[in-house]
Structures are given as C-alpha cells and as structure tokens.
Amino acid sequence: MDNSSDLLVIGSGIIGLATAYRAHQQGQTVRVIDSNDRPVxxxxxxxGHACFTGQDDLIQPVAERARSGWLEAAREVGFWAAESGTHVPAVTELELQVLREFAEHRGPEQVRLLSRDEVAGRIGHPGLPSIGGAHLPLDLRVNPREAAPALARWLSARGVDFVWDTRVTAVSGGTAQTSRGDYTARQVVACPGDQLGQLFPEVAARHGVRVCTLVMSLIERPAAVPADLALLTGTSLARYDGFGAMPSIGALRRELAAREPELVGCIANLMVTGIPDGLLIGDSHAYAHSPEPFIDEDVARLLLDRASAILGIGTPVVRQRWLGRYADSASTNLIIERPDDRTTVAVVTSGIGMTLSFGIADLALSGESVPGY
Ligand SMILES: Cc1cc2nc3c(=O)[nH]c(=O)nc-3n(C[C@H](O)[C@H](O)[C@H](O)COP(=O)(O)OP(=O)(O)OC[C@H]3O[C@@H](n4cnc5c(N)ncnc54)[C@H](O)[C@@H]3O)c2cc1C
Structure with a gap:
C-alpha cells in the first residue's frame, strides 16, 4: 500500500479496530493511524463488559449487531469472550421491583429473575445480603487488556497497515494530514475517542463533549468468585438507560440517595468483572474538559469496600489502580456525523463503547444512522 487506501481509520481503540475489522472482511484495503504506539x-x-441488555430500547438493534460482531471477532481472532451474562443482585425491594419491571418489559430471553440463593450461588458468596436478583444472559465478557491488542495484531498480520506514533492533525475530503505527512483514502472514519475536540472542534462543541474520569482497581480474585463474573448493582440500575425507563426507577434513585449518599455523591456505577488477572472494581464518574490525573483514595476505598461486601471478600488485595477516561456528552450517547461525503466521525459519548463497538462500526461503514439518536 502506498499513501492511499480504500479506508483510513483514525484511532486504534475498539471503535476504530472494529471498523477496520469489518472493512477488511469486505475486502477493502485499510490503514489505521494512531498517535500512540499501541492501543492504550x-x-x-x-x-470488558458488553452490557447489551441494559441499554435503551432504541439502541437494541445496534447492540444486537455489536453482539454478533464481538462473537465473530473473538472466534476468528482467538480472544476470550464469555457468554456468561450479567448478574444483578437486588438488596432492597425497590431494586427487585425495577428488575421485575425490566423482566416483564424485555421477556425471558433477555432477563431471568433469580431467587436469593440462586444469585448468591452464581456470584460465589453464600452470605450475600440480597433478596433476589436477575441474570441478563445475552451480555458478554471480554478481557479489555487482551481484545483490542489482539485485534490489532490479527489485522496487521492480514495486511491492514498500522501507522503508529503518528498524530492526525486535520481531515477532509479523503485526506488526513498527520505529523508524518498526508494519507489519502476513498473514505476516512475518525474514531478519536476523548480527543474528538482536537480534530473536530465544532462537532465536539456542538455536543458539549468533555472527558469522564473513573476510579478503577484490580484486586486478586478469591477462588469462590467465578472468573467470568459480571456483576451490576443498584447504582447500575440507576445509570443505564434500559433500566432507567422502568416505572420504579425514580423511587429507586431517591432510595439510593438516602441509603448510599457516598456512592451517589461520586456518581458511582458500582460493578465488578473478572479477568484472568483478577477482579476489576469500579467505578465513579467525574466530568471535566481537562481532568486532573489524581485518584481520590476515599473514592477508591469506598468502591472497594462496597464491592467486597457484596462478594464476601474480607480484605481486598489491590494489584493496580488507575483513572480511566472516556469521551462523554450530557446530550447524547453517540456521535456519528459526516462532515463531508468522504469523512465519518464515530465517537461513543458515554461508558458503553465496548458494548456498541462492532454495531457502531457497521453504521460508520454503511452510512446508516440510528432512528432517535
Ligand atoms: C474505566 C472505564 C470503564 C468502562 N466500562 C465500560 C463497560 O463496562 N462497557 C462498555 O461498553 N464501555 C465501557 N467503557 C467505555 C469504553 O471503554 C469506551 O466507550 C470505548 O473504549 C471507546 O473506544 P474508542 O475506540 O472510541 O476510544 P479509545 O480506546 O480511547 O481509542 C481512541 C484512539 O484514538 C487515538 N487518537 C485520538 N486522536 C487521534 C489523532 N488526532 N491522531 C491519531 N490518533 C488519535 C488515541 O490515541 C486512541 O488510541 C469504560 C471506559 C472506562 C475508561
């Protein structure tokens, strides 16, 4: 390939890689440019939680395409993707009520109500302080430290050209200007994540795009807790749009504010997933255009304490902490725009980009949009 290709993808995050994967399958020549030297x-x-079920009704067709994309890529590339679903223990009657309403709304293929003993057994904590719960069987788990790097290696081995360590400074009409010269393509799909404003400042400004930072920890996994665990809690019910459309959600939000003011105060979505290295525990949410890099130890401890109580872990052994960051907008979950007829911008502006990635890739390549978005 010279400096020209059928498709130029900006960004080697999961949105860019899923787009490159789909275009490669279509037989296009593909180049991916990233300012880093690997996906970081x-x-x-x-x-690594593909939480299809919890997303709102409007986005479900995209979620379904994303689910097939993840399963297909995992099979072909050879990375781990567990079809273990998500478990949601309910610790109060209102949490259980929201789950009942959701089960009624979506049906048994998507939501299965569980007894207290069933949910306790599934998450490996017989003493779980819950009154019941639910299993969302269609949700998937991947290891986020494995999936994107594996996909990039696999694509590279099959002729997709990766131009690392190279910043794109402007894009229009099929030409990308970069820190190492110009590249041209029939189509350009820009997936710059939280750096959208550097490349397309008007698009970012129109949607009020900012950076969301999240406090995360990796702890050792006790043997009783399943390695493919995905656990959501009451704060997750209050956060994801699918649950958020249920009639009792307002009452649950008021209950959480009174019962868990510290979690609500740091805008927590208390959740846990398992990866081979241990258990991922998070998260809080803070919003800024230029966030400071510091991890608030009180917030990290709060999340660890609450997650440990649910899982029956006495003293969590912390292996890593980090401040994650993603693109956020208060007005939309998803930006797919076409600034000109050869350029598409694709950015997920909430914490659901892993979930939707392969579905967004299909939209970016086909030119379709999501009604209502
Ligand atoms: C702590 C945390 C927890 C989350 N939990 C979940 C979850 O459970 N489920 C879920 O679905 N989602 C979750 N998310 C959100 C999800 O991770 C993101 O939505 C998704 O990874 C975004 O993918 P991306 O490809 O857009 O961005 P990124 O992975 O950030 O990739 C963007 C890439 O673009 C490159 N780039 C940007 N600008 C340029 C430029 N000008 N030139 C060259 N390269 C450029 C960057 O270097 C980067 O590699 C979470 C996010 C965080 C941080």
Whole structure:
C-alpha cells in the first residue's frame, strides 16, 4: 500500500479496530493511524463488559449487531469472550421491583429473575445480603487488556497497515494530514475517542463533549468468585438507560440517595468483572474538559469496600489502580456525523463503547444512522 487506501481509520481503540475489522472482511484495503504506539486508551481501561441488555430500547438493534460482531471477532481472532451474562443482585425491594419491571418489559430471553440463593450461588458468596436478583444472559465478557491488542495484531498480520506514533492533525475530503505527512483514502472514519475536540472542534462543541474520569482497581480474585463474573448493582440500575425507563426507577434513585449518599455523591456505577488477572472494581464518574490525573483514595476505598461486601471478600488485595477516561456528552450517547461525503466521525459519548463497538462500526461503514439518536 502506498499513501492511499480504500479506508483510513483514525484511532486504534475498539471503535476504530472494529471498523477496520469489518472493512477488511469486505475486502477493502485499510490503514489505521494512531498517535500512540499501541492501543492504550479507554478500550483497555474498562471492565470488558458488553452490557447489551441494559441499554435503551432504541439502541437494541445496534447492540444486537455489536453482539454478533464481538462473537465473530473473538472466534476468528482467538480472544476470550464469555457468554456468561450479567448478574444483578437486588438488596432492597425497590431494586427487585425495577428488575421485575425490566423482566416483564424485555421477556425471558433477555432477563431471568433469580431467587436469593440462586444469585448468591452464581456470584460465589453464600452470605450475600440480597433478596433476589436477575441474570441478563445475552451480555458478554471480554478481557479489555487482551481484545483490542489482539485485534490489532490479527489485522496487521492480514495486511491492514498500522501507522503508529503518528498524530492526525486535520481531515477532509479523503485526506488526513498527520505529523508524518498526508494519507489519502476513498473514505476516512475518525474514531478519536476523548480527543474528538482536537480534530473536530465544532462537532465536539456542538455536543458539549468533555472527558469522564473513573476510579478503577484490580484486586486478586478469591477462588469462590467465578472468573467470568459480571456483576451490576443498584447504582447500575440507576445509570443505564434500559433500566432507567422502568416505572420504579425514580423511587429507586431517591432510595439510593438516602441509603448510599457516598456512592451517589461520586456518581458511582458500582460493578465488578473478572479477568484472568483478577477482579476489576469500579467505578465513579467525574466530568471535566481537562481532568486532573489524581485518584481520590476515599473514592477508591469506598468502591472497594462496597464491592467486597457484596462478594464476601474480607480484605481486598489491590494489584493496580488507575483513572480511566472516556469521551462523554450530557446530550447524547453517540456521535456519528459526516462532515463531508468522504469523512465519518464515530465517537461513543458515554461508558458503553465496548458494548456498541462492532454495531457502531457497521453504521460508520454503511452510512446508516440510528432512528432517535
Ligand atoms: C474505566 C472505564 C470503564 C468502562 N466500562 C465500560 C463497560 O463496562 N462497557 C462498555 O461498553 N464501555 C465501557 N467503557 C467505555 C469504553 O471503554 C469506551 O466507550 C470505548 O473504549 C471507546 O473506544 P474508542 O475506540 O472510541 O476510544 P479509545 O480506546 O480511547 O481509542 C481512541 C484512539 O484514538 C487515538 N487518537 C485520538 N486522536 C487521534 C489523532 N488526532 N491522531 C491519531 N490518533 C488519535 C488515541 O490515541 C486512541 O488510541 C469504560 C471506559 C472506562 C475508561
């Protein structure tokens, strides 16, 4: 390949890589440019939780395409993707009520209500302080530290050209200007994540794009806790749009504010997933255009204490902490725009980019949009 290709993808996060994967399958010549020398952005910092079920009704067709994309890529590339679903223990009657409403709304293929003993057994904590719960069987788990790097290696071995350590400074009409010269393509798909404003400042400004930072920890996994665990809690019910459409969600939000003011105060979505290295525990949410890099130890401890109580872990052994970051907008979860007829911008502006990635890739390449978004 010279400096020209059928498709030029900006960004080697999961959105860019999924787009490159789909275009490669279509037989296009593909080049991916990234300012880093490997994927190190949001796509490796997260829970590896593909939470299709919890997303809102409008986005479900994209979530379904994303799910097939993940399973297909995992099979072909050879990275881990567990079809173990998500478990949601309910610790109060209102949490259980939201789950009942959600089960009624989505049906048994997507939501299965569990007894207290069933949910306790599934998450490996017989003493779990819950009154019941639910299993969301369609959700998937991947290891975020494995999936994007494996996909990049696999694509590279099959002729996709990766131009690392190279910053794109401007894009229009099929030409990308970079710190190492110009590249041209029939189509350019820009997936710059939280750096959208550097490349397309008007798009970012129109959607009020900012950076969300999240306190995360990796702890050792006790043998009783399943390695493919994905656990959501009441704060997750209050956060994800699918649960958020249920009639009892307002009452649950008020209950959480009274019962868990510290979690609500740091805008927590208390959740846990397992990866081979241990358990990922998070997260809090803070918003800024230029966030400071510091991890608040009180927030980290709060999340660890609450997660440990649910899992029956006495003293968590912390292996790593980090401040994750992703692109956020208060007005939309998803930006897919076409500034000109050869350029597409694709950025997920909430914490659901792993979930939707392969579905967004299909939209970016086909030119389709999501009704209502
Ligand atoms: C702590 C945390 C927890 C999360 N949990 C979940 C979860 O459970 N489920 C879920 O679905 N999602 C989750 N997310 C969100 C998800 O990780 C993101 O939405 C997704 O990874 C975004 O992918 P991306 O490809 O857009 O961004 P990134 O992975 O950040 O990739 C963007 C890439 O673009 C490159 N780039 C940017 N600008 C330029 C430029 N000008 N020139 C060259 N290269 C450029 C960057 O170097 C980077 O490699 C979480 C995120 C975090 C941080």
């Amino acid at each position: 952005g949001a796509s490796i910092q997260n829970f």
